[in-house]
Amino acid sequence: MQVLSGKDLLPYLSQIRNDTPGFLLECSRRYGDLVGFKVGRTQVYFINHPDLIRRVLQDNHHNYSKDTIQYNTLATITGRGLLTSDGEEWLRHRRMEQPAFARSRLARLDQVIAPALDAMLERWERHPADEVLDIDREMMAVTLEIVGQALFSIDLRRDAPRLTQAVLTALDHVIYRAQNPFAPPDWVPLPRNLSFRKALSQLDQAVYEILENRRRSSEQRDDLLGMLIEARDEESGGAVLTDRQIRDEIITLLIAGHETVASALTWSWYLLAQHNEIWEQMRDEVSRLSADRPPCYTDLERLPFTAAVFSEALRLYPPAWLITRKALGEDELGGQKIPAGSLIVISPYVIHRHPQFWEDAEVFLPQRFLNGRERAIPRYAYIPFGGGPRLCIGNNFAMIEGSLILAGVTQRYRLELAAERPVRVDPLVTLRPHHGLPMRLREV
Ligand code: HEM
Numbered sequence: 001m002q003v004l005s006g007k008d009l010l011p012y013l014s015q016i017r018n019d020t021p022g023f024l025l026e027c028s029r030r031y032g033d034l035v036g037f038k039v040g041r042t043q044v045y046f047i048n049h050p051d052l053i054r055r056v057l058q059d060n061h062h063n064y065s066k067d068t069i070q071y072n073t074l075a076t077i078t079g080r081g082l083l084t085s086d087g088e089e090w091l092r093h094r095r096m097e098q099p100a101f102a103r104s105r106l107a108r109l110d111q112v113i114a115p116a117l118d119a120m121l122e123r124w125e126r127h128p129a130d131e132v133l134d135i136d137r138e139m140m141a142v143t144l145e146i147v148g149q150a151l152f153s154i155d156l157r158r159d160a161p162r163l164t165q166a167v168l169t170a171l172d173h174v175i176y177r178a179q180n181p182f183a184p185p186d187w188v189p190l191p192r193n194l195s196f197r198k199a200l201s202q203l204d205q206a207v208y209e210i211l212e213n214r215r216r217s218s219e220q221r222d223d224l225l226g227m228l229i230e231a232r233d234e235e236s237g238g239a240v241l242t243d244r245q246i247r248d249e250i251i252t253l254l255i256a257g258h259e260t261v262a263s264a265l266t267w268s269w270y271l272l273a274q275h276n277e278i279w280e281q282m283r284d285e286v287s288r289l290s291a292d293r294p295p296c297y298t299d300l301e302r303l304p305f306t307a308a309v310f311s312e313a314l315r316l317y318p319p320a321w322l323i324t325r326k327a328l329g330e331d332e333l334g335g336q337k338i339p340a341g342s343l344i345v346i347s348p349y350v351i352h353r354h355p356q357f358w359e360d361a362e363v364f365l366p367q368r369f370l371n372g373r374e375r376a377i378p379r380y381a382y383i384p385f386g387g388g389p390r391l392c393i394g395n396n397f398a399m400i401e402g403s404l405i406l407a408g409v410t411q412r413y414r415l416e417l418a419a420e421r422p423v424r425v426d427p428l429v430t431l432r433p434h435h436g437l438p439m440r441l442r443e444v
Contacts, residue, residue: 001336003036017179020427021321021349024048028350034334043342045333048350050357050380052333056325056344057380058388064325066390068343071324073177074429076186077170077200079244081252082393093249094393096231096240100151100224101393107297109150109400114294116145117408119157124413124441132418134436135269139262139405140164146401147257151224152250154210163206167255169199175428207250211243225250253394255429260319261398263430264384265405266437267317268310271364273417273439278366279410282306283444286410295407303403306410308366310402311374314384316364318348319430323386348383349431357381414442 004027009016015023024046027035033049047053056064065086075084082093099105120142127133144164148156156163173196177183186193214225228249231240241249272279285305289295295303323346331338338344353361357378358368368374385392392398409415417423417439424434 001034001036001334002031003038004031005038006040009037019425021347021425021431024345024347024350025353028354034336036336043339044345045336045338045342046345046347047333048347048354049334050351050378053346053351053380053383053387055331055333056346057323057383057386057390060331061388061390063328063331064344065328066324067326068324069178069181070322073174076177077174077203078252078255079248081248083252083256092240093245094389096227097224097249097393100227101397103396106396106400109146109397110294110296110404112146112150113401113404113408114296116142116149116157117294117405119145121409121412127441129441129443132438132440135415135439136262136266136433136436137164139265139269140258142405143258143262143265143401144254147254147261150397151253151257152210153221153223153225162202163254166199166202166206167259169195170203171255171259171429173199203251204247207247208243210250211246224253256392257394257397259430260394261401263317263319263432264310264314264398264402266433267431268313268402268406269415269439270417270423270433270437271313271316272309273415275364278309278364279414282309282406283410283414286407289407289411291411295404295411297400297404299407300400300403303407304370305366306407307399307403308369310399310406311369311384312364312366315352315358315368315382316362317425317431318352318384320384320386320392321349321427321431322347323383346383351381351383354381410444412443414444415439416442 012023015026027046028048033047034052035046035048037044037046047056066084067086071084078084080089082090082097085093120138124133124138141164144167145156148154173192176192177186184190184193186196210225211229214221214229220226225246228241228246229239232238233240272282282305285303286295289299289302300307325344325346327338327340327342327344329340352358355361358381368377380387385395385398417437419435419438421435423437426432426434
């Protein structure tokens with residue numbers, strides 16, 4: 001195993017800062033599937049083989065926690081929600097929330113997706129055909145609306161732009177913190193810190209309002225918010241979760257459940273715009289559905305190609321491009337002793353390009369996920385949703401939403417790239433296009 005010290009990393013500093021996925025990709029090409037870094041007193045191990053990833057995420061997952069800079073900085077927004085918590089607390093919350101993602105409920109997701117999609121398409125109808133539209137923003141707005149309605153029965157249509165902006169400002173700050181560990185702490189009243197605090201208080205205000213409105217309303221809603229509020233301790237009969245804990249779960253799900261799907265959809269449109277023949281194939285599949293209504297859950301079985309497009313976009317541009325863990329005790333990975341306290345880095349972006357598991361890895365080929373071919377892919381060579389017990393709770397939600405939105409838009413429009421400069425990938429909390437994704441709408 002190659003171990004790179006601070007001195008070895010000096011030539012890469014700018015790439016590490018501006019293009020971390022590219023840096024990790026280069027490391028894996030140069031040094032193999034297990035690369036060590038010595039960063040100050042911390043040992044960092046970058047692992048890029050399905051067997052090593054399986055060991056960390058699945059087989060020996062008890063030895064690995066989320067106490068890492070990535071999740072600790074995210075926790076400044078989400079608190080101890082499902083994404084950032086660990087141990088008993090995480091397990092209790094996961095069990096509490098899991099029923100909201102059961103198949104029977106997801107089968108009704110189309111009832112939420114269709115009106116949100118319709119509202120977006122109606123907005124698009126009024127948009128002048130030759131003017132460009134930032135598809136990244138559009139996808140962010142529609143996915144936020146969907147997750148808000150599906151899990152909390154809240155109508156974010158009116159508030160989505162304000163909330164989206166607050167989420168973006170807060171997430172942008174988290175990235176800045178991760179990239180600038182020596183920047184003055186959040187309590188120092190610098191303009192950046194002040195706008196972060198303002199964004200946090202806007203988020204809090206919006207979430208506590210949601211909670212209060214639900215408590216005041218006599219209406220019983222069969223959704224995740226209801227489950228969180230009504231969860232009772234078996235012995236005392238008291239509420240299991242405090243308001244703060246509910247707030248953390250709501251913000252976690254709003255963030256984890258919309259930016260990721262929006263990012264995957266944005267990159268799907270980007271790829272489709274560059275691959276006419278693939279768009280035609282998808283359009284052909286979609287045109288066999290009934291044209292006078294938006295696609296629904298039962299249509300999914302007739303949309304395998306559309307789902308494959310989404311899966312392949314998730315391979316090339318996995319929104320969650322970085323997964324980190326801290327080793328609680330000593331372990332052995334690929335014959336190497338891993339000391340307790342080490343930081344483990346896994347990158348879906350890099351493993352999804354591993355030449356041993358992916359032929360023509362840089363090429364957009366949805367066919368990889370069709371006709372049983374996907375079964376030949378080693379489980380931990382394709383990890384857009386992570387794996388093991390911490391597997392994304394919203395993975396099926398995301399696949400349904402992604403396919404239905406791709407199909408619903410394709411029934412009406414073809415999206416053409418209108419970027420005046422090459423689209424650069426920004427590795428933020430999710431992978432995002434640097435200047436948004438300007439596109440033109442063409443009716444089909
Ligand atoms: C394409 C869309 C999505 C992608 C790529 C994605 C990716 C991921 C990944 C990689 C993880 C695991 C992180 C780790 O192990 O460190 C994760 C966890 C999580 N995701 Fe997603 N996700 C997506 C959609 C969603 C949706 C729609 C929701 C909710 C509605 C959601 C909620 C969560 C939550 C709560 C966790 C933490 C689960 C736990 O640790 O128990 N995600 N996601």
